[in-house]
Amino acid sequence: MALETPNHTQTVAGWAAYDSSGKIAPYIFKRRENGVNDVTIQVMYCGICHTDLHHVKDDWGITMYPVVPGHEITGVITKVGSNVKNFKLGDRVGVGCLAASCLECEFCKNSQENYCDQIQFTYNGIFWDGTVTYGGYSDMLVADHRYVVHVPDNLPMDAAAPLLCAGITVFSPMKDCQLLESPGKKVGIVGLGGLGHVAVKMAKAFGHQVTVISTSPSKENEAKQRLGADYFLVSTDAKQMQRGKRTLDVILDTVSAKHSLGPILELLKVNGTLVVVGAPDRPIELPSFPLIFGKRAVKGSMTGGMKETQEMMDVCGKHNITCDVELIKPDKINEALDRLARNDVRYRFVIDIAGTSKL
Ligand code: NAP
Ligand code: ZN
Numbered sequence: 001m002a003l004e005t006p007n008h009t010q011t012v013a014g015w016a017a018y019d020s021s022g023k024i025a026p027y028i029f030k031r032r033e034n035g036v037n038d039v040t041i042q043v044m045y046c047g048i049c050h051t052d053l054h055h056v057k058d059d060w061g062i063t064m065y066p067v068v069p070g071h072e073i074t075g076v077i078t079k080v081g082s083n084v085k086n087f088k089l090g091d092r093v094g095v096g097c098l099a100a101s102c103l104e105c106e107f108c109k110n111s112q113e114n115y116c117d118q119i120q121f122t123y124n125g126i127f128w129d130g131t132v133t134y135g136g137y138s139d140m141l142v143a144d145h146r147y148v149v150h151v152p153d154n155l156p157m158d159a160a161a162p163l164l165c166a167g168i169t170v171f172s173p174m175k176d177c178q179l180l181e182s183p184g185k186k187v188g189i190v191g192l193g194g195l196g197h198v199a200v201k202m203a204k205a206f207g208h209q210v211t212v213i214s215t216s217p218s219k220e221n222e223a224k225q226r227l228g229a230d231y232f233l234v235s236t237d238a239k240q241m242q243r244g245k246r247t248l249d250v251i252l253d254t255v256s257a258k259h260s261l262g263p264i265l266e267l268l269k270v271n272g273t274l275v276v277v278g279a280p281d282r283p284i285e286l287p288s289f290p291l292i293f294g295k296r297a298v299k300g301s302m303t304g305g306m307k308e309t310q311e312m313m314d315v316c317g318k319h320n321i322t323c324d325v326e327l328i329k330p331d332k333i334n335e336a337l338d339r340l341a342r343n344d345v346r347y348r349f350v351i352d353i354a355g356t357s358k359l
Helices: 050-056 157-164 166-176 194-205 217-226 238-243 288-293 306-319 330-341
Strands: 010-017 024-031 038-047 073-080 092-095 098-100 140-144 148-150 186-190 209-214 231-234 248-253 268-276 297-300 325-328 348-352
Touching: 010 140, 024 140, 024 330, 038 092, 038 157, 050 330, 073 140, 073 157, 092 157, 098 140, 148 306, 157 166, 157 194, 157 306, 157 325, 157 348, 166 194, 166 248, 166 306, 186 194, 194 209, 194 248, 194 306, 209 217, 217 231, 231 238, 325 330, 330 348
Parallel strands: 186 209, 186 248, 209 231, 248 268, 268 297, 325 348
Antiparallel strands: 010 024, 038 073, 038 140, 038 348, 073 092, 092 148
């Protein structure tokens, strides 16, 4: 596979992991010239998703080193290809997980590019020209405009960045479970991290009663007072879990590590749905009894389509939903990854790539 093609002439400064030690170091590489369907983006901010951590450590066994992570990107357009009509110079935009899809299959035609079987991701993917894609831990990005969204004017670029992955990943299953149009449901969010905390804010904004299911008792006050959760269950406390049995309509599981779905399924009412979005490196346990005794369903969901991603950004603009972020300089990425691995972040690290914030 070619790592560079003739039109990859633009030199970019970024940060990459070179091996599974997971340590990030500066990396200079090339990006393609801005094509007719592309926009060039000066990256301002990039969130640190747990998926970045899975990749830098090669948790899933698929990492192509050196890997430049980052798929929660906000920035400003500096070049526009001749076919691009919906973006102009200076626009505030965002890029998430998707870099390319076939544009022809039933999923692409139906605004569900995220389920195209030729999907290529913003980093650690192979673009159509055969090159490996590099993500947002870098000062400039060339993106096909079909995978770029507008950031609403009222959302700050730093606190909006994690919406591009964390936000859409929880918005899409909520929409799929009709949580946007039918308020008053009882919704559970398992794992109060990057994905989980946005999920709580969204579910509250959509008018639901929200229960956080967490391994961290220390997050209870914040979950209730700051994020607006109604109830908080410590998942390691059998009594609390017992009290929560058969209370919830829908649960989103955002947990990044191996765990059992059994006790979580018990929290669902009969006919309830559990959507798994967390992606641990080892299989999660799925005991059959809580499934069959409650006629419950378990399904998965992966990021969202582009139309839906723009809708999510607009909905966040309307409800003023942003992420709670810890802003860092690029030289603190390794420290941030270590803290993320230890579950020590409230609730998303965001890298100030352009150095525009006072840190
Ligand atoms: P994160 O910020 O680290 O949050 C994960 C949360 O899971 C933690 O805050 C913690 O919450 C809980 N947790 C961690 N270890 C646990 C354990 N051993 N047992 C039970 N709970 C544990 O991660 P994130 O960025 O939100 O991502 C979460 C997962 O979603 C990752 O696996 C990521 O790769 C995946 N992901 C999937 C998609 C998709 O498209 N489906 C998109 C983005 C990310 P508590 O302290 O509250 O327990
Ligand atoms: Zn992500």
